[in-house]
Amino acid sequence: MQLLALAAAALSLSLPLSTQAQTTANAYLSGFRYELIDLDLNDGIAAQLTLVDTxxxxxxxYYGTPDNSTPPDPFxxxxxxxxxxxxxxxxxxxxxLAATSANTSASLQGDQGALFAQALWGRNFTLTPNSRLVLHADAHVDGTRDPTRAGIGYAAVFFTWGDEEFYVEDGLSTYQGDSESRALTVALSSGAEELSGxxxxxxxxxxxVTSVPEPSTYAMLVLGLAGIGWSVGRKAK
Structure with missing residues (x-):
């Protein structure tokens, strides 16, 4: 599974040496809920969402070394x-992590290494034909950044389908010392056939401690999707 490979990559992120650093990052999501809409009132099929595993x-x-020689410890x-x-x-x-919310925060002081946190909630579903599923939540992210430090935050609502080949989200991210808050909304519609995902x-x-995070850093922030696929998949077996 591609997402499981991503999880493995995320757990082997390398971290550069730097000078004494202090940085913070926060990401919050609350009020998660969904809305079900019938797109064809004349097809004789009532919009229905079947939920399976969670x-x-x-x-x-904490990554305490400047390379990928050791896994996070403690974890x-x-x-x-x-x-x-x-x-x-x-x-x-x-x-x-709670049923409708997720809160993560990190604060780092030191000359090397990185701290991270991730919270995620996912569910398998099947959507009847000619129906739309809409996800809603309120989110906030913030972080600090200067020449020797960076704090990254990410929050999202999402869908995956087609054996996790397809993915759509609405999310917030911060990596330049900024702050952002807004409502998140993402929708997925079925066609003439039912849709599962x-x-x-x-x-x-x-x-x-690095001021310019490498692209691989963002693998950690989508590790949640890999974790959902892994956890739900295990429960389904």
Missing amino acids: GLNVMAG HYLNTEGTVDVTVAAGSATGT NYGFTTGVYAT
Whole structure:
């Protein structure tokens, strides 16, 4: 599965050495809900959403080395609703997941390494023909950035379908020391046939000593999607 490969890549991110740094990152999502719409009132099929397995992941960890020679340590993980946190000399990270919300935050002080947290919730679904499923949530992200530090935050609502080959989202991200808040909305419609896939929400943060995060850094922020596919897939077996 491509998303599982992405998860493995995310867990091997390398982190550069730098000078003493202090940075923060926050990502919050609340009020997650869905709306079901019948697109054809004359086809004799009432709009219906069949829900199957739920995938839950919440994690937090610390990368203490400037390369990919070691996995995150400490690393705390739950596949249920709840809170995980890590605290090291360099700082702390916390992730909290509930049925309709996710909160993640990280703060880093030190000369190398990175702290991260991720929270995600996903569900398998089947949508009747000629129907539309709309996801809603309220989100906020913020982070700090200067010549020696960066805090990245990400929050999104999303769909995957077609054996996770297709993906659509509405999300917020910050990596330039900015702050943003708004309502998130994303929709997916079925055609003449029923449609099956996953839907859900995720937040993630990454606080590191480099001021210009590499593209691979963002793999951590979509790790949530890989985790959902992995967790739901395990429950379905």
